[in-house]
Amino acid sequence: MNEQLGRQTYRLERPPVAVSWANIGGRQEEAGPLSPYFDELDQDSFFGEKTWEKAESAMQKRALGRALEKGGLKAEDIDAVFAGDLLNQCIGTSFGLRDFAIPFYGLYGACSTMGESLALAAMCLGGGFMQKAAAMTSSHFCTAERQYRMPVPYGSQRTPTAQWTATAAGCTILASEGEGPRITHVTCGKIVDKGIADANNMGAAMAPAACSTLSAFFRETKTRPEDYDHVVTGDLGALGSQILLELMEAEGIPLSNHLDCGLLLYDREGQDMHCGASGCGCAASVLNGYLLGGLQDGKWKKLLFAPTGALLSPVSSCQGETIPGICHAILWEGRL
Amino acid sequence: MNEQLGRQTYRLERPPVAVSWANIGGRQEEAGPLSPYFDELDQDSFFGEKTWEKAESAMQKRALGRALEKGGLKAEDIDAVFAGDLLNQCIGTSFGLRDFAIPFYGLYGACSTMGESLALAAMCLGGGFMQKAAAMTSSHFCTAERQYRMPVPYGSQRTPTAQWTATAAGCTILASEGEGPRITHVTCGKIVDKGIADANNMGAAMAPAACSTLSAFFRETKTRPEDYDHVVTGDLGALGSQILLELMEAEGIPLSNHLDCGLLLYDREGQDMHCGASGCGCAASVLNGYLLGGLQDGKWKKLLFAPTGALLSPVSSCQGETIPGICHAILWEGRL
Numbered sequence: 001m002n003e004q005l006g007r008q009t010y011r012l013e014r015p016p017v018a019v020s021w022a023n024i025g026g027r028q029e030e031a032g033p034l035s036p037y038f039d040e041l042d043q044d045s046f047f048g049e050k051t052w053e054k055a056e057s058a059m060q061k062r063a064l065g066r067a068l069e070k071g072g073l074k075a076e077d078i079d080a081v082f083a084g085d086l087l088n089q090c091i092g093t094s095f096g097l098r099d100f101a102i103p104f105y106g107l108y109g110a111c112s113t114m115g116e117s118l119a120l121a122a123m124c125l126g127g128g129f130m131q132k133a134a135a136m137t138s139s140h141f142c143t144a145e146r147q148y149r150m151p152v153p154y155g156s157q158r159t160p161t162a163q164w165t166a167t168a169a170g171c172t173i174l175a176s177e178g179e180g181p182r183i184t185h186v187t188c189g190k191i192v193d194k195g196i197a198d199a200n201n202m203g204a205a206m207a208p209a210a211c212s213t214l215s216a217f218f219r220e221t222k223t224r225p226e227d228y229d230h231v232v233t234g235d236l237g238a239l240g241s242q243i244l245l246e247l248m249e250a251e252g253i254p255l256s257n258h259l260d261c262g263l264l265l266y267d268r269e270g271q272d273m274h275c276g277a278s279g280c281g282c283a284a285s286v287l288n289g290y291l292l293g294g295l296q297d298g299k300w301k302k303l304l305f306a307p308t309g310a311l312l313s314p315v316s317s318c319q320g321e322t323i324p325g326i327c328h329a330i331l332w333e334g335r336l
Numbered sequence: 337m338n339e340q341l342g343r344q345t346y347r348l349e350r351p352p353v354a355v356s357w358a359n360i361g362g363r364q365e366e367a368g369p370l371s372p373y374f375d376e377l378d379q380d381s382f383f384g385e386k387t388w389e390k391a392e393s394a395m396q397k398r399a400l401g402r403a404l405e406k407g408g409l410k411a412e413d414i415d416a417v418f419a420g421d422l423l424n425q426c427i428g429t430s431f432g433l434r435d436f437a438i439p440f441y442g443l444y445g446a447c448s449t450m451g452e453s454l455a456l457a458a459m460c461l462g463g464g465f466m467q468k469a470a471a472m473t474s475s476h477f478c479t480a481e482r483q484y485r486m487p488v489p490y491g492s493q494r495t496p497t498a499q500w501t502a503t504a505a506g507c508t509i510l511a512s513e514g515e516g517p518r519i520t521h522v523t524c525g526k527i528v529d530k531g532i533a534d535a536n537n538m539g540a541a542m543a544p545a546a547c548s549t550l551s552a553f554f555r556e557t558k559t560r561p562e563d564y565d566h567v568v569t570g571d572l573g574a575l576g577s578q579i580l581l582e583l584m585e586a587e588g589i590p591l592s593n594h595l596d597c598g599l600l601l602y603d604r605e606g607q608d609m610h611c612g613a614s615g616c617g618c619a620a621s622v623l624n625g626y627l628l629g630g631l632q633d634g635k636w637k638k639l640l641f642a643p644t645g646a647l648l649s650p651v652s653s654c655q656g657e658t659i660p661g662i663c664h665a666i667l668w669e670g671r672l
Contacts, residue, residue, distance in 0.1 A: 089649035
């Protein structure tokens, strides 16, 4: 029986298995330390398209196509895709998926989307509905800058707390049977808003949501951070990670094994990345390369993957709103 | 056992039950023929807030609050909310839910969101994970006009194929046990794009998606439209409905019992609504009042509810893209 361990955490009786995964990145991702863990890297920020928005769709298309190919699968083998992105109306996803004719559930979880898509896909598989499902998301530096801040050609100065939106996409194909890293638990996040209003300080806005979801996970599973190889957040960056560590310490659950995809993807100093990487594509590309690869190779046995999202929009900020955050956690266990 | 009847359709062994529902509307909804089927109607398009975006959040807050109240439930009783809206980054939802502290999965399915949220909530309940979940969405005429077309104060002329975005929200609370209308099957839609590029003709863009999902439902369940009281689409409007009827006829599955929420919500002639109502809030408010009430009262036994969404954005249209559509279907059966 599947089981609700507490209000937010679900244990999957038959853990869905990642049977294939793929990621794609751009120029900065190629220049970073995780470059060897990408399936595709492209120096062209347009990915062969005429606009950056179309480029983001092309990335999702290539990530899904590559994941299918690596798994020896066809589009017809996939029961549903769970996907979203940061663009208004999630057009990176809808246009990226248009030609595959795979049933589709569209999501918006900001930068938590890789966690949300995996959680929902895992429950639809674990509930006995689907056999194979894909979870996917993307971000693109140039589309995100234009939409959330300033068009890139303006050359705006970045604040010290700013993060760099990854130009990347990642796709996981989960199956109800097979070999590979498995999802054994998922924790659904609550919206947490501690009053941060600075849209250039996402890490601080999202850290309380990470603390809320991680605390719920440890409380409801009756485990401690030390029971896992790493607790991996999505894109808190340098400042957000520091805040998370302080908040968890105050909760009585100190994290000694914390990693953040936003601090893994780039060489912060060498690439002048301020507080680190961000964007849906950050956690998605680090998971669907470096992290799942490490679980597959036996480098790690258990990773708690907990990407966070900031649920603001430029309009909400202009109307004086603070930034609500959310975090969805996924427990990955290495293959048996 | 839950069962996959075909690639897109899932049968729920223990059908989740709608134990409570609520809707809220504005001035035009009050003036329309479904006025008696609303829980709340407000003449103030700001719903007591300072901006229309905040008004949309207020509508979601009141719809969820009212559904909880009608069901004798507290926020703590709900395991998760599945919700989204049409606004960039779905801020109607995230700010509307912020104060409830209910675990949350954010969705983007454009005007199909009421179907998508019910489908995912139903599978999470039917899979044995959750006990109670809410599905919700909203739209607001003034926020949608500003975002997708022109700010309302400009007084732009509307084209004959235009539809009027409903200022409304609806919320269904599903439970794994209880009395009320039940969800016995869900069908997940595929993205369908037949090349319509006119953002003022959404009905035509979405009708092929409705045809695709409805055809899949009838094929996979081995049933015919006549097996149901009505096949109810979300907001195809007058032109989109006519196109759907022609497409279904060509598929050999003529619909003799089709209704469209977009044609039910307003008095088209009297209220000068051109092709009818549209927006997530249209299908959501018609379902969570008129339709679920009719199922509850025994007026109908089986309704196939199939809202459609247009997955475009103003940016995609400006970049010359056509309009992809999607449709998610839910089979509702009256209480036993």
